[in-house]
Amino acid sequence: MSKSKSMWRRLILIVAVIVVVIAVVGWWHLFRKVPVTFASDEDHFKYGSIGIEETNGVPYWLWLVMPRIFPEKLPGAGGYASLGVVWEEGQEMPVGFTKTTIGIPRVGVNCAACHTTAVRKSPTDKPQLILGGPSHQFDIQAYQRFLIACAKDPDFTADRILKELQYVYKFSFFERVLYRYVIIPFTKRGLLAQEKQFAWMNLRPDWGPGRTDMNPFKLMVLKLDDDRSVGNTDMMAIWNERKHEGFLRHSDGLDPVLIEASISAALATGATAKSINIPAVQRVNQWLMDLPSPKYPFPVDTKLAAAGEVIFDRDCASCHAFGSARVGKLIPLSEIGTDPNRTKHWTTHAAEEFNRQFDKYSWGFDRFQGNTGGYVALALDGVWARAPYLHNGSVPTLQDLLTPAENRPKTFFRGNDVYDPLSVGFVTNAPSRGGRDFSRFDTALPGNGNAGHVYGTTLPPKDKTALIEYLKTF
């Protein structure tokens, strides 16, 4: 009797020990957070986490081999590079991609994914990276779709993935078990769930490289009903923020405060109110204050530029020069005449929801506004690196922008980082380069209209040439 009692006690003890061990090991491999910090602000911008990995991180080892297992789901050769993802020489992660350990190493994106411009002087040149510029070459929608397409593939199995990984990294026995029975199945499930969350994308024109949509704010952060509106918009430059203080943010001016725009963007990129790393976002914001815009990388004809300055001061400065009356402010749609979809998309209702839904957080929003009825006149610092132009990226070059709307290109290709110094913009007539297929931009699709902003289109040709030369110096 007493013997059986002590046996029971022993059994309970053993079970308890096993449970604790499993709990500790499980916590270690699934939830343990190892913060990664970067000494320099620049590296923090490029590689630092803003807090999206916990909810939307892809396990690093899976992320690494997915392009090798499913290359046919990418727009060409080069793995993630075929999506316009860019690595610096020597770096393990691409710019804008984070690797942090939450139990296991996970990959997320940060601000730099959408705000780093790649520029090549020629097709055989290597790209220069301009931090803070729009990622005109990166197709973030195609990236998201690639991850989902992999998960949907019948080959997305533990067997197949571990077979690929066996020659990449030597896993311990425990890691193999963990990946086989937990990480891989859960990743698959997570990505399949995202397919449903992102289903709205399939009802709208593709973003293409260098563009994004405001719908993630409305449908995924605020969980509003889908009104079928199109919010496609060109990624923006975020340098020189000190000079932009007081400017309305986003192309339709939906908020005048930088930090609100930054935090909301992080939420729309996949961070949750719980996971977002506010100090990390603040650090980026602080660094952006004095981040300079890039110098034009080709020679400039200074005499011609001087002639162009006169034209700029006469015809453009009132809206586009720092310190001018209208810069950073709204120009009504009736006046500017550009594609109306984006400004109609962001409603007062959405703005109010933003201001309300995050009230309980210290960083909650107060200044969102909707139905602004127009687009913001932007300052033109580093304008040469901000092609294609207009809020929806519908006009490939400055030359095209100074052409009457009906003569602007109806279709062109986005994603090429080879620069065209004659027209001032990126090369847009090549359907592919280096084995990567570019994305065809069709101005006839909803949200893609290239009409409006007719200023300067009637200038004499030599004035246009001079004006463009001057704009290179911005």
Added chain:
Amino acid sequence: MSQSRKKTTRNLLLFVTGFALLVVYFQWPFISNGVVDYDDIGDHFKYGSIGSEPANGIPYWIWKALPELFADKLPGKGYASLGFIQEAGHDRPVGFSMRRVLIDRVSLNCGVCHTGSVRESSGAAPRIVVGMPANTMDLEGYTRFLMECAKDERFTVDRMMEAIEKVGGHLGFIDRLVYRYAAIPQTKAGLLATAARLTFIDRQPDWGPGRVDTFNPYKALQFNFPMEKLPDEEIVGTVDLPSIWQQRQREGMQLHWDGDNSSVEERNKSAALGAGVTPATIDLPRIKRIEDWLLDTTPPEYPFPIDQTLEKQGEPVYREHCANCHGESGRKLAGKYVGQVVPVEEVGTDRHRLDSYTYELLENQNTLYAGYPWRFSKFRKTNGYANMPLDGLWLRAPYLHNGSVPTLRDLLNAPEDRPKSFYRGNDVLDRNNMGFVSSMPELDGRRFFRFDTSLPGNSAAGHRYGITLKPAEKNALIEFLKTF
């Protein structure tokens, strides 16, 4: 009491045995691993394993039987007919290593591309030189042979077992089972999978002996790039195999023909991938042994008389026209521009190799060896070709990065006067012109490879340095270069 203790002991024993069995079960592939090791460093270089067998090894008896079963797919008898060096007393040619991964497997090592053969005359015995470019061996021919075998309908379990028996593989019961049900079908499937990734080599001119495309197979095999998408401009990257002596002095120089990496160690790990290792299976200690040895290993001296007077006259010519880019001598490699890249527009040589190494490939290379401290981080995209030191120059013909100029004398001629086509693969020295004999299509029944400089990647243009020297100066310069 004693009863319960007995029970406990029995349980414990049961548990321990079970656990031991489990460990053995899971660790078996490692426990059973065995490498053929060599005491002599030269033998280790030529025949030792660097860890390419687990992922890319061919089961020994299949490898032995292939030339028997598919004799019609080889230019002559056995692997030696592809130009591999067969030393007496060795079962495998130079460059073929062996390691047991459940069963013995054969794969490649550093020696395959960096061991060459030289002969004084057609009748003489070949001298095997480690560290020199493998001037006779046709790596593409070997690759194609394996792929063609796998595609052939004769590659069946029954016929392979028969051929294995024929070449002396009297397998025991277990081995028969392993070969029949695992090794043979898996090898066939593996080779077919590789073949599917390598179809792009049909878009390239034949490499011929002594040449390799480094980075296009890399794109296909390491990263599974859809090669059919790649444009013609980057699909030909074929280059001459380099010599690998005196690595200590090369540390910090821009290595590889286009100077894309300046770390000897990282370049070595990259080359090892080309031989078939993987980041998870690379045998670092055995590679380290080779690396250490290569640091200060020097090339053999030129074995024939050198005209002292002429050589003395050649030295100032060299100092004036060559030394800045090519180094002080064959033992002192430093120089103002040695190991630095000259833009392709300036050097003017064929640009295919430069363009085959793309920034997109570099981006992916950054992830190789991820998870290890030696993850690749030193690759750079350049805009030209690196100035090479000239140690052991007499063993390094044909010249230029693509091996498009057969002799030094030809290299000192204007590009338009260099041979439009010539033959590669002959190991008989052309002492007068400094190179290998390149005019003979055939010798002793062995057919050489006709190299056509008009094909993509094969241009003999550029490097116009020294072409305007007087004939006497050229003679003297060539004599001086024999001392390297």
